[in-house]
Amino acid sequence: MRRLAATTVISGIALACPLSGNAAEIGTAEIIGAEIAQSNVVLLNIPAQDLDRALTTFADQANLKLMFPSDGLGDVKVSGLKGEMTVDAALGTLLSGSGYTWRYTDGGTITIEQLATSGENVTDAVRVEANSVDEKADGPVPGYIATKSLAATKTATPILETSQSITVVTRDQMEDQGSQTIMQAMRYTPGAFTGQVGASNRYDYVILRGLVDRSIDNIYLDGLKTMSDDSTYSSMQVDPYFVERADVVKGPASVLYGRSSPGGLVALSSKKPQFEQQGEVELSYGNRNQRGVGFDLTGPLDEAGKLAYRLVGKADAADTQFEGAEEERYAISPSLTTNFTDDTRVTLMAYLQKDPEGGTHNGVPSEGTLFPRNGKYISTGFFDGDPSLEAFERTQNMVGYQFEHDFDETFTARQNFRFLDADVHIDQIYQTGWVGSTDELKRSYGGGDETMRAYAVDNQLQADFATSDIDHTVLMGFDYQHRRTENSWQFPSASNINPFSPTYGSPGVTLGAPTTSNVRTLEQAGLYLEDQFSYENWRLSLGLRQDWVETTKLDRLTNKKTGEDRQKLTKRAGILYLFDNGVAPYVSYSESFNPSLSSDVAGNPIEPSGGTQYEAGVKYQPENGNLMLSAAAFYLEQDNVAIYNASTFAYDPLGKIESQGLELEARANLNENLSVIASYTYTDAAYDAPGDTKDGKRPMQVPEHMASIWGDYGFHSGALDGLSIGAGARFVGEMAGNESNTITVPDYTIFDLALNYDMAKVGFDNTDLRINVNNLLDEEYVASCLITQWSDNCYYGEERSILATLRYRF
Numbered sequence: 001m002r003r004l005a006a007t008t009v010i011s012g013i014a015l016a017c018p019l020s021g022n023a024a025e026i027g028t029a030e031i032i033g034a035e036i037a038q039s040n041v042v043l044l045n046i047p048a049q050d051l052d053r054a055l056t057t058f059a060d061q062a063n064l065k066l067m068f069p070s071d072g073l074g075d076v077k078v079s080g081l082k083g084e085m086t087v088d089a090a091l092g093t094l095l096s097g098s099g100y101t102w103r104y105t106d107g108g109t110i111t112i113e114q115l116a117t118s119g120e121n122v123t124d125a126v127r128v129e130a131n132s133v134d135e136k137a138d139g140p141v142p143g144y145i146a147t148k149s150l151a152a153t154k155t156a157t158p159i160l161e162t163s164q165s166i167t168v169v170t171r172d173q174m175e176d177q178g179s180q181t182i183m184q185a186m187r188y189t190p191g192a193f194t195g196q197v198g199a200s201n202r203y204d205y206v207i208l209r210g211l212v213d214r215s216i217d218n219i220y221l222d223g224l225k226t227m228s229d230d231s232t233y234s235s236m237q238v239d240p241y242f243v244e245r246a247d248v249v250k251g252p253a254s255v256l257y258g259r260s261s262p263g264g265l266v267a268l269s270s271k272k273p274q275f276e277q278q279g280e281v282e283l284s285y286g287n288r289n290q291r292g293v294g295f296d297l298t299g300p301l302d303e304a305g306k307l308a309y310r311l312v313g314k315a316d317a318a319d320t321q322f323e324g325a326e327e328e329r330y331a332i333s334p335s336l337t338t339n340f341t342d343d344t345r346v347t348l349m350a351y352l353q354k355d356p357e358g359g360t361h362n363g364v365p366s367e368g369t370l371f372p373r374n375g376k377y378i379s380t381g382f383f384d385g386d387p388s389l390e391a392f393e394r395t396q397n398m399v400g401y402q403f404e405h406d407f408d409e410t411f412t413a414r415q416n417f418r419f420l421d422a423d424v425h426i427d428q429i430y431q432t433g434w435v436g437s438t439d440e441l442k443r444s445y446g447g448g449d450e451t452m453r454a455y456a457v458d459n460q461l462q463a464d465f466a467t468s469d470i471d472h473t474v475l476m477g478f479d480y481q482h483r484r485t486e487n488s489w490q491f492p493s494a495s496n497i498n499p500f501s502p503t504y505g506s507p508g509v510t511l512g513a514p515t516t517s518n519v520r521t522l523e524q525a526g527l528y529l530e531d532q533f534s535y536e537n538w539r540l541s542l543g544l545r546q547d548w549v550e551t552t553k554l555d556r557l558t559n560k561k562t563g564e565d566r567q568k569l570t571k572r573a574g575i576l577y578l579f580d581n582g583v584a585p586y587v588s589y590s591e592s593f594n595p596s597l598s599s600d601v602a603g604n605p606i607e608p609s610g611g612t613q614y615e616a617g618v619k620y621q622p623e624n625g626n627l628m629l630s631a632a633a634f635y636l637e638q639d640n641v642a643i644y645n646a647s648t649f650a651y652d653p654l655g656k657i658e659s660q661g662l663e664l665e666a667r668a669n670l671n672e673n674l675s676v677i678a679s680y681t682y683t684d685a686a687y688d689a690p691g692d693t694k695d696g697k698r699p700m701q702v703p704e705h706m707a708s709i710w711g712d713y714g715f716h717s718g719a720l721d722g723l724s725i726g727a728g729a730r731f732v733g734e735m736a737g738n739e740s741n742t743i744t745v746p747d748y749t750i751f752d753l754a755l756n757y758d759m760a761k762v763g764f765d766n767t768d769l770r771i772n773v774n775n776l777l778d779e780e781y782v783a784s785c786l787i788t789q790w791s792d793n794c795y796y797g798e799e800r801s802i803l804a805t806l807r808y809r810f
Contacts (some may be wrong), residue, residue: 017347017673037538044090045147046079049672051076051098055112057306058094062087065109073100074549080624082794140244144675145628145667151247153532153775154256155462160621161539163574163586165250165632165663176726176754178772178803182219187730188708190663190679191250195732195783198795199321202358202392205233208263209250210659210702212687213609213641214594218261221268221401222486224418224456225481232485233450234422236396241294241314242333244269251613251634252592255543255572258479258526262592262611263639270805273308273337279810286803292316308337319357321380321799324387324504328357343406346561351398353483360385360391362430363793366743368499369782370794374439380780380796384441385429386507396422414460422452429507431495433792443494454483471534484521488514517556520597523551539576551594551605562604568593585618601650607640626669635660645790649785650719655689657699670800674713681706701784705733722761726754737785748781766809
């Protein structure tokens with residue numbers, strides 16, 4: 001199918017030429033065009049809409065030259081199309097009963113004409129050209145509904161035919177909802193909780209399926225780990241402006257990715273070069289002095305279509321809601337795609353980011369947030385640090401490439417590589433609890449420097465073939481990753497502060513020699529094999545992976561070196577039946593393996609965490625592709641869970657977490673005007689730790705219930721033509737605030753609003769204005785709490801945020 005599609009594209013472009021000749025004449029070009037339509041099958045996903053828009057979408061997806069009358073096609077509505085069909089069958093369906101017909105003209109160009117009546121002349125035609133093909137599994141998606149994903153299988157597999165729960169957050173959704181971080185982009189995703197640190201944007205914490213352990217470790221970029229790890233401060237963050245989509249895979253994915261959380265992963269796809277010239281520039285401004293500028297330029301570099309570039313950049317800054325804490329970022333991402341031949345492709349990519357200011361990461365006590373302290377509550381804008389000694393400076397530079405070669409119609413080889421160089425400097429003062437019965441908080445300082453060097457490579461060989469009546473997609477792979485971090489930290493005491501009447505400028509910190517200084521390394525190699533079987537309506541997938549991991553830690557203060565070697569075989573299997581009406585029930589089993597660089601109180605590496613999951617679900621997508629429904633029930637176990645001990649700066653082994661639940665999701669283009677996303681999540685999680693006080697208790701920061709709904713309505717006529725309105729609500733249920741479950745964080749509901757206006761309606765072509773208001777009602781709420789015998793931290797949620805973005809596209 002890949003090589004046939006490539007031939008279709010080339011033929012369509014080569015045969016195109018200006019329209020000429022008498023409309024009644026039938027020439028060689030028309031015969032060629034008819035042969036193309038009869039022989040070529042194209043994959044279509046066209047929503048119900050106006051006929052002229054539907055035909056433009058058709059031209060895009062079929063990669064054809066198309067012409068229709070210059071005065072438009074009137075107010076003709078058509079039903080959507082989805083699935084594989086020939087060009088003439090698709091045109092026949094789209095134009096049936098519309099009063100229009102089509103014919104092939106010179107070069108195979110398709111011309112749309114009104115059915116002539118006596119004395120009528122056919123109007124002049126306008127050319128509509130397209131260079132794109134059907135949806136790529138890691139590429140851009142119009143609207144909110146993706147149909148394919150690479151994330152769960154590393155092959156271009158329809159989501160409907162994948163026996164695992166997947167949510168795709170598209171570029172359009174991120175923009176419509178005003179997502180400023182990847183964590184914010186996950187807010188309407190079932191099974192994902194993003195309130196672990198409240199209004200802090202320093203890192204992307206995404207808790208999936210109730211597994212809090214290493215929630216900062218769930219982000220992957222272009223199929224490779226971003227190198228984040230909860231054992232260091234060098235956790236990388238990718239700005240969503242540079243991302244085309246985010247595929248969220250729920251449940252273990254170690255068979256293909258190696259070390260990963262059993263809760264799942266977030267697979268980001270970078271914006272990549274396009275062979276069609278396009279660009280945009282945007283300016284933004286909002287409350288809390290938010291201001292930013294971004295640009296995105298892409299297009300071909302030669303006439304032969306062998307080279308294409310992309311250059312994406314962004315600079316932004318803002319005050320946070322916490323007094324004296326600021327955020328600032330500069331990032332740029334150049335990339336180049338080279339099609340050496342029709343069978344060999346390479347994309348070179350770089351992502352360079354500098355964060356001079358990283359906001360804050362602190363919490364405040366439960367007494368004063370969940371309930372009053374001496375009859376008073378702490379302000380949602382209180383900062384327990386000190387602006388005179390507060391810094392978070394992060395530099396992260398990533399370079400890499402994606403290589404792909406088709407040997408023939410059966411075998412394809414791929415190699416993905418990325419190198420990362422990062423530096424972090426931190427000065428941070430944080431509260432450590434109340435002083436007796438007074439209004440003062442004790443404080444400590446934590447700070448220092450850290451560097452990280454890491455690289456990862458993933459080699460794949462894919463084979464598509466058939467044995468008898470069974471189609472196979474076999475993926476064989478070998479990946480390797482290496483990371484090394486060096487850090488020096490110190491933790492002296494700081495002066496007290498009154499949160500009800502704070503005074504800054506005298507933090508009372510005396511810096512000296514490092515308290516800790518370590519060098520940590522991790523090496524992991526993995527060999528994996530996956531086979532996806534297709535027999536009639538059945539889909540079966542089997543996977544195996546063998547991992548070898550070596551971790552070391554050198555304490556530079558004591559010169560003590562510790563480490564261990566581990567190996568693990570992980571497995572997964574799934575079976576799905578695809579009914580002809582678009583209903584697809586499935587069951588699956590999967591395992592995970594996640595070693596860590598963290599240490600216990602003796603300085604030894606903690607045990608690798610593992611996970612097993614059983615999942616049963618059903619998906620539904622009708623032929624028109626305008627609806628995607630999914631329901632998934634799961635039972636998940638994570639063993640060797642360890643919890644950070646703030647008094648020893650080490651991790652204490654705990655035992656096991658069991659999580660079971662239900663996730664429901666709906667994504668729908670209800671009509672030309674209205675698109676809707678809705679979800680519900682039920683999570684029942686508890687510790688299985690016999691002999692420990694946590695046994696049977698719910699983990700903190702895991703809501704039992706979550707629900708969300710988002711709708712976007714666009715006006716296409718009348719006085720409001722060009723305006724679209726988006727509105728959403730996010731409900732987060734009660735959750736445990738402390739280890740013994742005697743303190744509960746109340747539920748909360750947040751409302752969001754978005755307005756977008758196409759300014760071509762007032763004479764500014766290719767320009768739109770978007771206004772996003774998150775937390776519309778300015779709800780004051782505690783997003784979550786982490787109250788242990790060593791620390792007491794609650795995190796306020798983000799206050800109302802208003803951001804206006806003016807964008808010009810060309």
